[in-house]
Amino acid sequence: MPDLISLVVPCYNESSAVIYFSETINPVLEKIPNTIWEIIFIDDGSNDDTLHYLMALAEQDSRYRIIELSRNFGKEAAMTAGIDEARGKAIVIMDADLQDPPELIEKMIQQWRQGAEVVVGKRVDRSSDNTLKRVTASWFYAAHNRLSSPKIPNNVGDFRLMDRCVVEALKQLPERQRFMKGLFAWVGFRTVILDYVRVSRSTGCSKFSGFALWNLALEGFTSFSTLPIRIWTYVGSFGAFLALLYGVYIVCRTLLFGNPVPGYSSLFFAVVLLGSVQIMSVGILGEYIGRIYIETKARPIYIVRKLHSKRQTQP
Numbered sequence: 177m178p179d180l181i182s183l184v185v186p187c188y189n190e191s192s193a194v195i196y197f198s199e200t201i202n203p204v205l206e207k208i209p210n211t212i213w214e215i216i217f218i219d220d221g222s223n224d225d226t227l228h229y230l231m232a233l234a235e236q237d238s239r240y241r242i243i244e245l246s247r248n249f250g251k252e253a254a255m256t257a258g259i260d261e262a263r264g265k266a267i268v269i270m271d272a273d274l275q276d277p278p279e280l281i282e283k284m285i286q287q288w289r290q291g292a293e294v295v296v297g298k299r300v301d302r303s304s305d306n307t308l309k310r311v312t313a314s315w316f317y318a319a320h321n322r323l324s325s326p327k328i329p330n331n332v333g334d335f336r337l338m339d340r341c342v343v344e345a346l347k348q349l350p351e352r353q354r355f356m357k358g359l360f361a362w363v364g365f366r367t368v369i370l371d372y373v374r375v376s377r378s379t380g381c382s383k384f385s386g387f388a389l390w391n392l393a394l395e396g397f398t399s400f401s402t403l404p405i406r407i408w409t410y411v412g413s414f415g416a417f418l419a420l421l422y423g424v425y426i427v428c429r430t431l432l433f434g435n436p437v438p439g440y441s442s443l444f445f446a447v448v449l450l451g452s453v454q455i456m457s458v459g460i461l462g463e464y465i466g467r468i469y470i471e472t473k474a475r476p477i478y479i480v481r482k483l484h485s486k487r488q489t490q491p
């Protein structure tokens with residue numbers, strides 16, 4: 177019996193990419209022995225013709241299923257929607273822009289058949305990303321892995337294969353704010369890493385601007401580490417200890433040498449420094465409390481407007 181494998185592809189404004197994607201991916205999937213595929217596209221509230229093209233694909237081919245979300249929920253939520261809908265024995269997640277090489281899928285399946293539960297693609301060459309993105313990404317991985325546990329492997333993106341058991345584990349994680357790279361690492365399982373070279377987008381432009389990436393990084397830190405809020409206890413204690421020493425010094429100096437009145441600038445400096453450290457730490461508390469607030473509301477991660485598939489209309 178061939179294995180049913182699900183390919184999950186989140187799409188946001190990818191009208192120029194989806195047809196080319198399906199033309200490229202079809203022959204690759206057909207070549208992989210002993211597999212049948214379902215291809216789940218998630219239209220993440222695109223405001224171009226993406227949905228139109230996707231529905232045309234689903235009209236022609238019963239392997240395609242389209243999840244139409246009610247608005248743009250972001251890539252993490254779109255992937256979650258796809259994972260929830262997928263029925264395969266294994267799931268492959270892939271971007272629509274062909275930056276993840278389709279040829280790697282066959283190798284992933286081979287590794288999976290040899291017993292791997294997760295097979296991830298690791299970008300060995302990020303020259304398709306600009307310097308700023310490369311540098312900030314390497315800072316992010318370094319900082320995240322120092323602060324958080326479990327660690328996420330460097331340059332491993334969302335392009336991966338997961339066995340059904342991993343998918344079921346992921347579905348048990350109830351958080352609304354989903355930093356998928358962290359969640360993937362958190363569930364664990366036997367993981368094999370395959371290297372690949374990340375090419376440039378087939379068409380269109382990246383949906384992750386500098387600020388979106390910053391927010392994703394913040395999500396990563398706050399979802400997997402409480403060190404940024406705990407550290408202020410130590411910073412504060414150390415500051416208080418220094419202040420105490422300084423107080424003792426001032427008392428001794430006054431007793432020994434009297435009380436001249438210099439020190440305006442050092443006082444001003446200390447007030448401004450401590451004031452800004454306090455505001456910063458309140459801000460960090462705010463990041464966490466904001467997330468607690470969102471989690472307690474327990475809103476769904478995404479809303480589906482409609483599921484399109486040939487199979488559904490012709491039972």
Ligand code: UDP
Nearest residue numbers: 186187188220250251254271272382383384
């Ligand atoms: N994407 C999505 N929702 C979003 C942003 C992006 O589903 O809000 C999809 C996008 O269509 C693509 C994938 O996520 O298939 C990766 O996005 P992109 O190529 O823009 O990211 P980059 O490769 O530049 O990191």
Ligand code: MG
Nearest residue numbers: 271273275377
């Ligand atoms: Mg891309």
